[in-house]
Amino acid sequence: MKKTPFKTVPDAPQPLSFTVERRVRFEEVDSLGIVWHGRYPSYFEDVREALGDHYKIGYLDFFKNGVAAPIRQLHFDYVHPLQLCEHFTIKGELHWSEAARLNLTYQIFNAQGKLTTSGYSVQMMLNYEDKTILMVPPPFIQNFLQRWRQGFK
Amino acid sequence: MKKTPFKTVPDAPQPLSFTVERRVRFEEVDSLGIVWHGRYPSYFEDVREALGDHYKIGYLDFFKNGVAAPIRQLHFDYVHPLQLCEHFTIKGELHWSEAARLNLTYQIFNAQGKLTTSGYSVQMMLNYEDKTILMVPPPFIQNFLQRWRQGFK
Amino acid sequence: MKKTPFKTVPDAPQPLSFTVERRVRFEEVDSLGIVWHGRYPSYFEDVREALGDHYKIGYLDFFKNGVAAPIRQLHFDYVHPLQLCEHFTIKGELHWSEAARLNLTYQIFNAQGKLTTSGYSVQMMLNYEDKTILMVPPPFIQNFLQRWRQGFK
Amino acid sequence: MKKTPFKTVPDAPQPLSFTVERRVRFEEVDSLGIVWHGRYPSYFEDVREALGDHYKIGYLDFFKNGVAAPIRQLHFDYVHPLQLCEHFTIKGELHWSEAARLNLTYQIFNAQGKLTTSGYSVQMMLNYEDKTILMVPPPFIQNFLQRWRQGFK
Numbered sequence: 322m323k324k325t326p327f328k329t330v331p332d333a334p335q336p337l338s339f340t341v342e343r344r345v346r347f348e349e350v351d352s353l354g355i356v357w358h359g360r361y362p363s364y365f366e367d368v369r370e371a372l373g374d375h376y377k378i379g380y381l382d383f384f385k386n387g388v389a390a391p392i393r394q395l396h397f398d399y400v401h402p403l404q405l406c407e408h409f410t411i412k413g414e415l416h417w418s419e420a421a422r423l424n425l426t427y428q429i430f431n432a433q434g435k436l437t438t439s440g441y442s443v444q445m446m447l448n449y450e451d452k453t454i455l456m457v458p459p460p461f462i463q464n465f466l467q468r469w470r471q472g473f474k
Numbered sequence: 475m476k477k478t479p480f481k482t483v484p485d486a487p488q489p490l491s492f493t494v495e496r497r498v499r500f501e502e503v504d505s506l507g508i509v510w511h512g513r514y515p516s517y518f519e520d521v522r523e524a525l526g527d528h529y530k531i532g533y534l535d536f537f538k539n540g541v542a543a544p545i546r547q548l549h550f551d552y553v554h555p556l557q558l559c560e561h562f563t564i565k566g567e568l569h570w571s572e573a574a575r576l577n578l579t580y581q582i583f584n585a586q587g588k589l590t591t592s593g594y595s596v597q598m599m600l601n602y603e604d605k606t607i608l609m610v611p612p613p614f615i616q617n618f619l620q621r622w623r624q625g626f627k
Numbered sequence: 628m629k630k631t632p633f634k635t636v637p638d639a640p641q642p643l644s645f646t647v648e649r650r651v652r653f654e655e656v657d658s659l660g661i662v663w664h665g666r667y668p669s670y671f672e673d674v675r676e677a678l679g680d681h682y683k684i685g686y687l688d689f690f691k692n693g694v695a696a697p698i699r700q701l702h703f704d705y706v707h708p709l710q711l712c713e714h715f716t717i718k719g720e721l722h723w724s725e726a727a728r729l730n731l732t733y734q735i736f737n738a739q740g741k742l743t744t745s746g747y748s749v750q751m752m753l754n755y756e757d758k759t760i761l762m763v764p765p766p767f768i769q770n771f772l773q774r775w776r777q778g779f780k
Numbered sequence: 781m782k783k784t785p786f787k788t789v790p791d792a793p794q795p796l797s798f799t800v801e802r803r804v805r806f807e808e809v810d811s812l813g814i815v816w817h818g819r820y821p822s823y824f825e826d827v828r829e830a831l832g833d834h835y836k837i838g839y840l841d842f843f844k845n846g847v848a849a850p851i852r853q854l855h856f857d858y859v860h861p862l863q864l865c866e867h868f869t870i871k872g873e874l875h876w877s878e879a880a881r882l883n884l885t886y887q888i889f890n891a892q893g894k895l896t897t898s899g900y901s902v903q904m905m906l907n908y909e910d911k912t913i914l915m916v917p918p919p920f921i922q923n924f925l926q927r928w929r930q931g932f933k
Contacts (some may be wrong), residue, residue, distance in 0.1 A: 335915040346669070346673075346676070347505070347510075347672065347676065347686055348512055348668075348670070350504065351500065351501065352500070352507045354505045355850070357500070357501050357502055358821060358850070358854060362654075362817060363652070364931030366653065366654065380653055380711065380712065381710075391817070392817040392856075393857070394856065394857055394858070395717055395858070396853075396854070396855045397851075397854040399850065399853065402850070405684065405686065422788070429778060499825070499826075500825065502826065506697075508697075511668060511698040511701060512665075514671055515664060515807075516665055516807060519665065519805070519806065519807065523805070523806065533864065533865065534864070534865055542659055544659070544661075544705065544708070545703075547702075547703065547704055547705070548703040548705070549702045550698075550700065550701040550702070551699070552698055552699055552701070555697070558839065558840070559838075559840055579835075653811070653816070654816050655808065657807065657809065657810075657811070661813045663806070665807055676799050703862050709809055
């Protein structure tokens with residue numbers, strides 16, 4: 322894993338990991354027969370949404386709580402291409418942060434287990450109505466962090 | 475031009491015609507080296523937006539007037555493919571209708587003037603707030619129809 | 628189902644039906660909060676690919692046999708919108724044809740079983756190398772038609 | 781400008797700069813009313829293609845010379861959102877490199893001149909046929925570098 326821009330916290334809980342399985346779609350492949358680099362924001366979003374839904378911090382949870390979480394930074398390292406109809410796995414990891422941020426790293430593996438792409442994203446949090454930046458996580462995220470700290474028991 | 479589902483009105487003014495020039499983008503081309511058929515809704519939208527802006531019946535005009543104009547019907551006849559970096563012209567024609575509808579036909583020509591794709595769209599009009607269907611055109615569209623009838627003098 | 632442009636054949640076997648389940652993705656939704664009409668070619672393609680893979684007449688099967696099957700005609704009737712994160716079902720039906728064509732109809736249903744969109748597509752078949760139009764189905768499609776006629780026993 | 785991963789060379793010629801003007805399209809905007817972050821690879825590509833065409837190192841030039849230049853690294857810093865129908869400028873800068881690489885930085889400005897997004901990309905070069913990585917730039921790129929060194933006189 323490449324160096325991320327995330328600050329590490331001593332005693333931080335382990336990252337939360339999630340994976341989704343996908344298959345390259347015809348429309349995602351370019352004239353070179355490989356997935357066009359600009360499709361990967363969708364791939365990262367797939368696992369980010371799945372992880373978010375699982376832990377109840379997905380799009381709809383943010384909406385309900387009057388908070389938006391736009392992407393502030395996004396990075397891709399393309400190591401190996403994906404081809405038409407290839408099956409692949411997208412792994413996402415949410416890293417512990419006590420700031421009003423969501424920090425994720427991503428790895429995409431092909432069916433042979435080879436790393437094809439990695440990257441990271443940083444999301445900030447905004448008040449949905451007036452678009453002001455939140456300096457501390459909103460209550461539903463603080464509650465989530467507490468459950469995470471306690472191992473989701 | 476293929477038969478459209480549009481009702482014709484006697485004494486209707488001539489269609490309003492508009493064209494935009496574009497070039498095939500790398501990401502629009504599939505692994506066969508031609509524009510993927512699913513990119514053409516964007517091409518039709520390009521000319522529809524340009525025509526709408528010109529006559530002040532574009533997205534922003536609809537928004538300002540509290541009306542949405544979602545696509546109700548959309549049709550494509552793919553005659554000839556477009557290839558990487560090819561220059562092409564999208565021609566749109568808005569056909570006269572006194573109903574709360576926008577009826578357009580489309581033709582795409584390559585740089586040699588050959589017809590590559592044609593089609594049509596039907597848009598209905600909704601009250602933006604409560605999503606009820608408008609049975610008659612809203613005032614700003616009635617005003618537009620009147621100007622059209624008078625030749626935009 | 629709207630009238631399709633497909634020729635019917637007496638004694639034709641019943642259509643082959645297939646469904647896939649999906650969920651609306653964030654990036655598919657427009658500023659009105661509903662799926663943008665131009666995403667539906669992907670939705671139709673999803674079930675067409677799944678049906679094709681199941682019956683071994685998918686993209687890779689066509690490639691292997693030196694045949695391309697570009698879309699010649701595509702039609703959408705938008706009846707009801709789909710919204711963010713909504714679950715939906717895409718049903719595709721392949722209709723019997725002895726010509727070098729693939730004729731499909733499509734229906735999309737939301738989680739309440741309400742029809743949201745329907746449509747159809749017509750694909751023609753080309754020799755992959757020289758792009759000449761095939762007048763009769765290639766052997767692997769003829770074989771498929773024979774199996775279909777015999778009920779895939 | 782954020783720190784890039786590019787190695788600097790003493791006496792390197794100034795970066796080559798290019799800009800393109802665009803307007804936010806309806807389909808690029810998400811349900812929050814701003815351009816979805818995943819559209820920006822297209823925006824960067826727009827100026828990269830325009831710059832490439834201008835200096836005859838575009839997609840078609842690479843194809844003709846049997847070389848592919850896939851993206852190896854891509855980075856986005858989202859500073860400020862773009863909204864529906866907003867006009868914006870994409871500025872790209874190609875940075876001098878004697879390796880078989882294309883190193884670009886990007887800046888997007890809205891109509892008020894405010895920076896909305898910045899980023900960078902790294903492209904490597906491959907033999908188109910056997911996909912082997914080129915260790916030195918191919919002749920047409922070496923020729924381009926020489927012209928660049930000489931100020932394109």
